[in-house]
Amino acid sequence: MKHLKAVNKYLWKYRLRFFAGILFICASNYFAVLAPEITGYVINKVQEMLPNGKPASVNPSQFALINNFFAWVDQFDYGKIVVISSLVILLLAVIRGVMMFFMRQTMIVMSRHIEYDQKNEVYDHYQKLDAGFYKMHSTGDLMNRMAEDVSRVRFYTGPAIMHLVNLVSIIAFCLFNMFGKDVKLSLLTLAPLPVLAVTIYFVNSIIHKKSEVVQAKLSDITTTAQESYSGIRVIKSFVQEKSMINFFRINNDAYRTNAISLAKIESVFFPTTAMIVGLSTLLTIFIGSMMILNNSSSIGVVVEFVMYINMLIFPFTAIGWVANMIQRASASQKRLNEFLETQPEIEDKPGTINADINADIRFDKVSFTYKNTGIKALDHLSLDIRKGEKVLVLGKTGSGKTTLAQLLLHFYEPDEGKILIDNTNINNIRLSHLRDHISYVPQDVFLFSDTVYNNIAFGLKESPTVQQVENAAKLAGIHNEILSLDNGYQTRVGERGVTLSGGQKQRISIARALIKKPELMIFDDCLSAVDAKTENIIINNLNTVLGDKTAIIITHRIFTVFDFSKIIVLDEGRIIEQGSHAALIKNNGYYAELYNKQVMQA
Incomplete structure (x- = not known):
């Protein structure tokens, strides 16, 4: 009990x-x-x-x-x-x-x-x-x-x-x-009834232990089924239906074995x-x-x-x-x-405040290692981003680009160093207040099983006007495509946006971020699934809408039509290059190599 x-x-x-x-x-x-x-x-x-x-x-x-x-x-x-x-x-x-x-x-x-x-x-x-x-x-x-x-x-x-x-x-x-x-x-x-009491006492402990195992096995079945339904297109494309069925059957057999064992105890107990x-x-x-x-x-x-x-x-x-x-x-x-009883590692501590946020950012010797994998994502990284600057963050896969964004949103706590916004440690800023002033477009785009309109409107706490939603969609270069859908903005996108293409999902996610109009915007490789023409339209729109806002754009590619205040190149959690486009080209390092390859492919 x-x-x-x-x-x-x-x-x-x-x-x-x-x-x-x-x-x-x-x-x-x-x-x-x-x-x-x-x-x-x-x-x-x-x-x-x-x-x-x-x-x-x-x-x-x-x-x-x-x-x-x-x-x-x-x-x-x-x-x-x-x-x-x-x-x-x-x-x-x-x-x-x-x-x-x-x-x-x-x-x-x-x-x-x-x-x-x-x-x-x-x-x-x-x-x-x-x-x-x-x-x-x-x-x-x-x-x-x-x-x-x-x-x-x-x-x-x-x-x-x-x-x-x-x-x-x-x-x-x-x-x-x-x-x-x-x-x-x-x-x-x-x-005879005391015998019943003794029987109940001993059998109950067995039932409790077996019930724990049964519930754990049921969780395994639920997990397998949920992953199968979510990844059904991958399963079908690799013709792995039989393998997944066998995998599910193994979990189901384990559940059945333990459930039958529990049922046998009960079948003796009740008679x-x-x-x-x-x-x-x-x-x-x-x-x-x-x-x-x-x-x-x-x-x-x-x-x-x-x-x-x-x-x-x-x-x-x-x-x-x-x-x-x-x-x-x-x-x-x-x-x-x-x-x-699990307490979040990231939560508002006593004394947190709703500090003024003008998006003047500083990473001071920040290091971070993922506990579940042991991978060191950032290694004594120091970086200053001034209010209104547009910063491009480049780097290979696993170089720490996404980690940088997630630490700025205070999803994780740095192992070493500190992150300051307007000279205030983010640990001292109330989480909801901090995130209210940041728009984040993640690389793994997620849409809710709802209408296109509601997915874009999700970026605001209060209900936006139709004009606000449409303006955000236009800036993201998706307005005309939405109108071509069967029910326009009222079209339901299916689970995780399954009815839309990758590029459409990315642009709806961008529109969701733009409608918020925060002081800081973070775009994490959010244009990887759009064509060059659409990419240029969106970048030009961002040039206009960002204005004096601070923006961090994380990508694998170089946007030549965007005038970045600063370009950061990461490798294994460290900044290996930093400066303007012209300075990095002159430096003839990783950035220049990537730029030359991109020009040749164009």
């Missing part, structure tokens, strides 16, 4: 429903245990009517309500007593049914509210976690924890708690009355609990029959005990079922806690 303590805050939040539900459960069971006493009373009255019948020796009820009822109904003749008692038993059943309706309306509805809140909590926490976390965890596993694991926890906050309170209250009411009637008979009939409870029923009938043979006046008590034991069959059998739900929920909540 230690892992499930995390949901106690939700039970307290919905405490009115929770305690009302407990009240309705107890009330329904209170009215349920009155029926056996009335039945025993009627049996005794009928026995008195038989030839040579003797008045039954009846112990007073433990419930005052029944004693008052007996005192009142005793004034009638036997026929009326039977009719009135039958009607009362029917009335008790109706009242119990109403109580059970409200019981589910409170407890089960409460569990749905908790499920809703917990999914929001998990999703909200996912949003806060840093980029490093997402490099180390698969999307499928994240999805499975928020969907499948939260659903299993709901079974604890709803059905498990409801049935647990139900079985505890019905057992308490039954035992209270049974011991009040006959202590010896009660002890004998309940003797065992039913058998032990059935043994109590058999003892009640056997011992009760011996009592009746010795003293026929005790027949009413024996009938009551048989009814009580029958009422206890489901609660005691349900102990295993409830324990199983709790153990599965505990395993799932443990998996959720692993992420919910």
Whole structure:
């Protein structure tokens, strides 16, 4: 139960429903245990009517309500007593049914509210976690924890708690009355039940461990399926359908093996609990029959005990079922806690401020190594970018260009050195405020499964006008192509923009960044999929729109139509060349070599 303590805050939040539900459960069971006493009373009255019948020796009820009822109904003749008692038993059943309706309306509805809140909590926490976390965890596993694991926890906050309170209250009411009637008979009939408690104790630990493994294997299946669906075009183009099916089958077989192992434990567990409870029923009938043979006046008590034991069959059998739900929920909540207790490495520290950002940038001996791979991306890099400068960052693949941009967005924390914006360390600037003043076009373009219009409008917090969206699209050189789509700006682009070409996705991503109009713009190799003519149109538009804004353009190619303030050439995380176009050509280094190759290819 230690892992499930995390949901106690939700039970307290919905405490009115929770305690009302407990009240309705107890009330329904209170009215349920009155029926056996009335039945025993009627049996005794009928026995008195038989030839040579003797008045039954009846112990007073433990419930005052029944004693008052007996005192009142005793004034009638036997026929009326039977009719009135039958009607009362029917009335008790109706009242119990109403109580059970409200019981589910409170407890089960409460569990749905908790499920809703917990999914929001998990999703909200996912949003806060840093980029490093997402490099180390698969999307499928994240999805499975928020969907499948939260659903299993709901079974604890709803059905498990409801049935647990139900079985505890019905057992308490039954035992209270049974011991009040006959202590010896009660002890004998309940003797097998400690064996049930010991069985549950040992089997629960096995179920918990196996449930953890089953949930982990389910995450593997979800991850495999999600990657297959996302990369279906690659799979088909390389004719790897059979390989992916085999890979999925291996994961699925592992899940099936562990799920069957868990099912086998459960298949033994539940019949065992039913058998032990059935043994109590058999003892009640056997011992009760011996009592009746010795003293026929005790027949009413024996009938009551048989009814009580029958009422206890489901609660005691349900102990295993409830324990199983709790153990599965505990395993799932443990998996959720692993992420919910994970604190982002990048978050607002005490004292962060909304500093003025004019995009005057300085990298002061910055070094950074990716923890998940051990690759050193930047090595004591120092760089100054003044407000309004347009900087081109060149370099081979893996030279640290993208890392430079992501550190500037504070996606990661430098291992050494510091990054300053307007002489303020970015660690002292509130994350949301920092990123509000930066537009970033990543090299791995991502579009949401939504309309073209909404994908561009995503760049603004408030709803933009149609004119703003169209102007951004025009600057990105995509407006005319959008109009040629079936539904224009209202065309849905499919998952990750699957219905669009690579160049179209890049330009929509650029439009999303341009509509924001921030102080600093970062373009990370965002024109690799467009033709030379479109590239020139976009670059010329950027010349106009950037104005006095600071811009960092990361690329593998040289833009000759753009007048850059500074050109930076990176290699293995270090700046190997820096200066203007003319100076670097004169230097006759990597930049000049790349420029000459590009001119010759043109």
